[in-house]
Amino acid sequence: MSKPASTRKFDEKREAIIHAASVLINDVGVQATTLAEVARAIGLNATSVTYYFPRKEQLVVAVYDETLDLMEQMAAEALAQPDPAARLRHFIASHVALRKRIRGGERGLTTALSEIRTLDPEPYDTLMAHYLRVVELVRRFFGEWRDNAERTLFSARAHILLEAMMWWPIWSLRYSVRDFGRIEERLFDVLAYGLPAKRGRFEPRELAGEWRTGGGGNAGxxxxxxxxxxxxxxxxxxxxxxxxxxxxxxxxxxxxxxxxxxxxxxxxxxxxxxxxxxxxxxxxxxxxxxxxxxxxxxxxxxxxxxxxxxxxxxxxxxxxxxxxxxxxxxxxxxxxxxxxxxxxxxxxxxxxxxxxxxxxxxxxxxxxxxxxxxxxxxxxxxxxxxxxxxxxxxxxxxxxxxxxxxxx
The missing domain is CATH 1.10.357.10 (Tetracycline Repressor, domain 2)
Structure with missing residues (x-):
């Protein structure tokens, strides 16, 4: 059954508030985002916004939750593909397509998660539990692990892949949307098969330099x-x-x-x-x-x-x-x-x-x-x-x- 008109109107306005807040948080950060600025962005007064979100932190949590919902959906759709290569390709493609939509003028689709850790413990714990559900889906891209060593490896892979996709919006600004198809292919190639000519070769040497933290507690x-x-x-x-x-x-x-x-x-x-x-x-x-x-x-x-x-x-x-x-x-x-x-x-x-x-x-x-x-x-x-x-x-x-x- 369809929702009553009053419920639909409530949901639409709530969604508009979340999208406006998402844009502001991406532009200026959580601290500089105020309920008054969110209200102004969509032509409401601050009182109207507080009807939906009495406190700013509630709105911030809703913004992050919506982004995590989208990440979870993208990960679940990728996991439904038949093998690890297809899952990785689908996941990369979905992130490139999302950035293309944003370049096309759609705003409020996703929010950078960098300030989640600034929230109070209760909302932070809730959001982190949501993020870990996303991690679990991505970890399963690489198959079922047979022991703790494989689970540890797949955890590292999931972490690196998610971070690569969250860094992609920053460096994507240097490219035209017309190049996105090529970037998608090259990004898959790098992440799927690595860098050295001899796959798996890793023989680092010790470097000499002064970038380590000195011992002895004598820092200025x-x-x-x-x-x-x-x-x-x-x-x-x-x-x-x-x-x-x-x-x-x-x-x-x-x-x-x-x-x-x-x-x-x-x-x-x-x-x-x-x-x-x-x-x-x-x-x-x-x-x-x-x-x-x-x-x-x-x-x-x-x-x-x-x-x-x-x-x-x-x-x-x-x-x-x-x-x-x-x-x-x-x-x-x-x-x-x-x-x-x-x-x-x-x-x-x-x-x-x-x-x-x-x-x-x-x-x-x-x-x-x-x-x-x-x-x-x-x-x-x-x-x-x-x-x-x-x-x-x-x-x-x-x-x-x-x-x-x-x-x-």
Whole structure:
């Protein structure tokens, strides 16, 4: 039976409010999104919005829930395909098609999930349970696992694939919609079969450089602020990492913070700069190795993923991007793209020397960036390994042999 007209009207207006909030959150972040701004975007007054969502957090949760519903639907449709290759291809195609619809003018279809961790514990736990249902569907893309080792591998594959699809909207801006069909094919190729000419080859070498956290607790106060802020933003998001919390974690006053940084955004930008400086230093160290280019690349990747898994100062997650002002956000994305382009250049040289197979280096460079970026959130996964090198090797098998490699 069809819904009564009053119920349909209620649902339509509620949906319009959620879509308007989704657009604002994507544009300016959760903190800058207000009920009044949402109301203004759809020609209502604030009182009308509070009839549907008495508190802003309720609206934010509804926005995230709708995006997770869409992700769950896309994952379920992909899982219904007959084999792992078809599932991976379908999943990538659905994300490319979604971005094409957004480019065509549809708004409010999906919201970046980067600020979920800033919510209060109860809504956060509910949304994370929803996200884990999506992870479970994606993990099953690769077949039924026969033991814990295969389940661990499939978990890493699911994590990397989901992060790659969530990073795709950022770098897709550099391409015309007319190129999306080709990108879809090349993206599948990179994720399915990996990068080296000899599939599964992974022999990283140790790199020499100063990007590790020093021991002995002799860091200067500004370095300590950067370390504390990076860890806290990675854990709690931009909004959750308040100046008070950062200062308290170091047992110093807020005045000490403002002695080094005029505002919180300045600290976040300093954290990004430090992280990208460290990534760049590792890349340069890899370039200086006397080896073929896949060995150089795999050495850099192993070093950066190990930093994310085990170093006390990890690299800053790009989840902090969403809350930054547009100018600052653009600067950070530009720096990230430069690092991805350096990876692409190394891949081109690897294709030339025969150590890397013929793939699209620009797309593969972005996959390398998202894989390193997302590794921080796999720290709990990595902690189960007795040998840290096994964690790095298995995680990076997504790039050294591809997501469709036989786990045996």
């Amino acid at each position: 106060q500004n370095e300590a602020f950067l370390r504390a802020a990076t860890v806290m933003i990675n854990r709690l998001g931009y909004r959750g990492a308040s100046v008070n919390r950062i200062a308290e974690s170091l047992n110093v006053t807020k005045g000490s913070f403002y002695h080094h940084h005029q505002a919180k955004d300045d600290l976040v930008l300093a954290c990004f700069k430090q992280s990208y400086d460290r990534m760049s230093a590792a890349q340069i160290a890899g370039l200086e190795l006397e080896a073929d280019y896949w060995t150089r690349l795999s050495s850099v990747l192993a070093e950066l993923v190990d930093l994310q898994f085990f170093d006390s100062t990890p690299l800053l997650r790009t989840t902090a991007l969403q809350a930054l002002e547009a100018d600052h956000k653009s600067d950070v994305v530009t720096r990230s793209n430069r690092l991805a382009q350096r990876f692409a250049g190394m891949l081109i040289d690897g294709i030339a020397d025969g150590s890397v197979r013929a793939i699209d280096p620009l797309i593969a460079g972005q996959m390398m960036m998202s894989t390193v970026n997302s590794a921080y959130d796999a720290r709990h996964w990595a902690a189960r390994f007795d040998d840290p090198r096994d964690a790095t090797r298995i995680y990076l098998s997504a790039l050294s042999e591809g997501l469709l490699a036989d786990p045996r």
